[in-house]
Amino acid sequence: xxxxxxxxxxxxxxxxxxxxxxxxxxxxxxxxxxxxxxxxxxxxxxxxxxxxxxxxxxxxxxxxxxxxxxxxxxxxxxxxxxxxxxxxxxxxxxxxxxxxxxxxxxxxxxxxxxxxxxxxxxxxxxxxxxxxxxxxxxxxxxxxxxxxxxxxxxxxxxxxxxxxxxxxxxxxxxxxxxxxxxxxxxxxxxxxxxxxxxxxxxxxxxxxxxxxxxxxxxxxxxxxxxxxxxxxxxxxxxxxxxxxxxxxxxxxxxxxxxxxxxxxxxxxxxxxxxxxxxxxxxxxxxxxxxxxxxxxxxxxxxxxxxxxxxxxxxxxxxxxxxxxxxxxxxxxxxxxxxxxxxxxxxxxxxxxxxxxxxxxxxxxxxxxxxxxxxxxxxxxxxxxxxxxxxxxxxxxxxxxxxxxxxxxxxxxxxxxxxxxxxxxxxxxxxxxxxxxxxxxxxxxxxxxxxxxxxxxxxxxxxxxxxxxxxxxxxxxxxxxxxxxxxxxxxxxxxxxxxxxxxxxxxxxxxxxxxxxxxxxxxxxxxxxxxxxxxxxxxxxxxxxxxxxxxxxxxxxxxxxxxxxxxxxxxxxxxxxxxxxxxxxxxxxxxxxxxxxxx
RNA sequence: GCGCUCGUAGCUCAGCUGGAUAGAGCAUCGGACUUCGAAUCCGAGGGUCGGGAGUUCGAAUCUCUCCGAGCGCGCCA
Numbered sequence: 001x002x003x004x005x006x007x008x009x010x011x012x013x014x015x016x017x018x019x020x021x022x023x024x025x026x027x028x029x030x031x032x033x034x035x036x037x038x039x040x041x042x043x044x045x046x047x048x049x050x051x052x053x054x055x056x057x058x059x060x061x062x063x064x065x066x067x068x069x070x071x072x073x074x075x076x077x078x079x080x081x082x083x084x085x086x087x088x089x090x091x092x093x094x095x096x097x098x099x100x101x102x103x104x105x106x107x108x109x110x111x112x113x114x115x116x117x118x119x120x121x122x123x124x125x126x127x128x129x130x131x132x133x134x135x136x137x138x139x140x141x142x143x144x145x146x147x148x149x150x151x152x153x154x155x156x157x158x159x160x161x162x163x164x165x166x167x168x169x170x171x172x173x174x175x176x177x178x179x180x181x182x183x184x185x186x187x188x189x190x191x192x193x194x195x196x197x198x199x200x201x202x203x204x205x206x207x208x209x210x211x212x213x214x215x216x217x218x219x220x221x222x223x224x225x226x227x228x229x230x231x232x233x234x235x236x237x238x239x240x241x242x243x244x245x246x247x248x249x250x251x252x253x254x255x256x257x258x259x260x261x262x263x264x265x266x267x268x269x270x271x272x273x274x275x276x277x278x279x280x281x282x283x284x285x286x287x288x289x290x291x292x293x294x295x296x297x298x299x300x301x302x303x304x305x306x307x308x309x310x311x312x313x314x315x316x317x318x319x320x321x322x323x324x325x326x327x328x329x330x331x332x333x334x335x336x337x338x339x340x341x342x343x344x345x346x347x348x349x350x351x352x353x354x355x356x357x358x359x360x361x362x363x364x365x366x367x368x369x370x371x372x373x374x375x376x377x378x379x380x381x382x383x384x385x386x387x388x389x390x391x392x393x394x395x396x397x398x399x400x401x402x403x404x405x406x407x408x409x410x411x412x413x414x415x416x417x418x419x420x421x422x423x424x425x426x427x428x429x430x431x432x433x434x435x436x437x438x439x440x441x442x443x444x445x446x447x448x449x450x451x452x453x454x455x456x457x458x459x460x461x462x463x464x465x466x467x468x469x470x471x472x473x474x475x476x477x478x479x480x481x482x483x484x485x486x487x488x489x490x491x492x493x494x495x496x497x498x499x500x501x502x503x504x505x506x507x508x509x510x511x512x513x514x515x516x517x518x519x520x521x522x523x524x525x526x527x528x529x530x531x532x533x534x535x536x537x538x539x540x541x542x543x544x545x546x547x548x549x550x551x552x553x554x555x556x557x558x559x560x561x562x563x564x565x566x567x568x569x570x571x572x573x574x575x576x577x578x579x580x581x582x583x584x585x586x587x588x589x590x591x592x593x594x595x596x597x598x
Numbered sequence: 599g600c601g602c603u604c605g606u607a608g609c610u611c612a613g614c615u616g617g618a619u620a621g622a623g624c625a626u627c628g629g630a631c632u633u634c635g636a637a638u639c640c641g642a643g644g645g646u647c648g649g650g651a652g653u654u655c656g657a658a659u660c661u662c663u664c665c666g667a668g669c670g671c672g673c674c675a
Contacts, residue, residue, distance in 0.1 A: 370670035549639035
């Protein structure tokens with residue numbers, strides 16, 4: 001246990017020590033057999049007066065120990081007092097055990113930050129190399145991406161980064177919906193643009209086809225490749241050709257939009273590939289489920305709520321979703337004999353499982369929320385409960401400009417695209433803002449505010465913190481001339497500083513905040529919530545800015561002390577810790593950490 | 599009608615999977631620039647955590663029930 005309690009994670013270290021004490025108490029025979037420590041946690045108390053670390057051990061173990069919380073706390077405290085990391089222990093309230101750590105613990109924590117650099121906070125043991133499939137974006141290849149897609153894209157990408165940092169083996173995946181009726185509509189729309197490119201006057205785009213101008217290049221490309229050959233073919237012949245070309249060009253555009261946000265997927269999985277190329281995986285999956293008794297022919301009651309126009313009561317092929325927690329059984333085949341989207345989706349998720357992924361994360365738009373239960377049901381059925389699926393629903397984005405809604409008319413096909421927004425405000429602003437909100441909360445995205453350089457704009461505020469740290473380094477060379485330029489060398493140099501001299505309460509707060517980073521990574525990764533990193537970085541930057549300004553009124557608190565190179569180096573070590581963690585967290589979010597803001 | 603998500607300061611939102619006196623920004627009011635970057639900081643006021651009940655040492659957090667908002671509800675994806 002003591003070996004695993006590496007100092008790279010101070011809170012994990014303390015927790016291990018608390019666990020050890022509780023375990024020892026238990027095995028000394030006073031408790032009934034078996035001890036469950038899973039609910040014992042350590043955390044920083046809200047009120048600093050309560051010490052550095054608090055644990056609820058006595059309270060959550062009171063039943064197992066058959067001892068009153070305060071009495072149990074006394075027993076645990078007595079042993080913790082002997083710990084060489086702990087300066088003092090006291091018991092408060094209903095049985096909290098408050099620990100004050102020795103000052104050396106914080107000095108050591110800072111040295112750890114400096115020593116590990118960009119690896120600090122990495123939680124390799126958490127994921128332990130386990131495979132995770134994160135599927136995100138998966139926008140239909142029928143047009144350019146809008147801002148809502150962008151949010152899912154950024155969220156999925158940051159989550160993938162986060163899980164990698166937490167030690168998982170992550171594959172970033174995009175499900176290309178290239179098989180349904182929508183891509184046929186796309187093909188017909190593109191065919192129209194093709195005729196237009198050949199000089200025909202096509203007039204108004206008919207109802208039901210995609211009117212957007214973005215299909216014009218597809219028409220031109222087809223004209224350039226095929227001349228008028230496609231005109232002479234019947235639709236059944238030209239449609240697959242036009243469809244393939246249109247999808248390819250749309251995907252190229254989408255990948256370009258994603259690249260502008262530094263998003264790159266490892267796998268683009270084609271829905272069509274499930275049914276083409278030899279084996280029909282959808283049919284195979286349906287038969288697999290039929291063999292388990294989870295597929296049958298039957299009738300469904302008519303849908304409630306909004307009446308369905310052309311409702312027709314008929315027998316159909318159904319998946320027994322109700323056996324796995326869904327509300328109704330779900331159809332797998334359409335009346336025209338084709339598979340439903342759901343049927344393909346089951347096969348797709350089974351395919352992921354068969355590729356060795358037992359941890360699945362899907363990132364969906366809010367309008368797909370009603371779809372979650374049936375997919376969860378399907379995954380249970382198809383993997384016999386051996387896979388976990390976490391569906392992250394990303395809420396919609398309200399685009400504003402200085403508080404006023406930006407008009408979007410979808411009907412004309414003329415809407416604000418993701419690319420336009422990225423071009424206007426930059427990828428860093430888009431990425432950070434989309435992560436500076438919980439995924440299931442509606443996001444107001446104000447185009448004017450995100451390029452503002454003020455505290456109101458968290459992107460700027462955090463980046464400025466990083467730049468400001470570098471500004472200190474630049475100025476510090478007058479006192480510490482041999483301060484290295486390169487980050488790794490600088491960190492190594494500063495790790496030798498007398499960091500014990502950092503004793504100001506606000507400095508210790510900063511050290512505590514830095515020590516919290518690995519814990520924040522772990523919690524955010526476990527919850528699949530990258531926004532926690534964004535908020536952590538904001539808090540860290542805030543404390544750093546505050547300490548900077550404090551030096552204005554109280555010169556002895558400045559980072560650079562002209563006649564004391566030793567103290568300056570200690571303070572620079574603190575600044576380096578802050579800069580390093582800001583850079584690390586920003587990297588997880590995929591946001592650039594600039595050395596200066598000018 | 600059913601399901602999912604949400605409801606926290608005037609506004610926009612956090613709240614570390616059940617912890618101690620519920621936090622931040624904006625807005626309001628009052629302060630700090632012969633400066634390591636004032637692009638920043640400090641302080642003040644502001645709350646029945648939508649209402650009610652339950653679970654337990656302890657609830658904004660878990661359960662139930664109302665109220666309100668958004669999304670969805672065979673053969674679209």
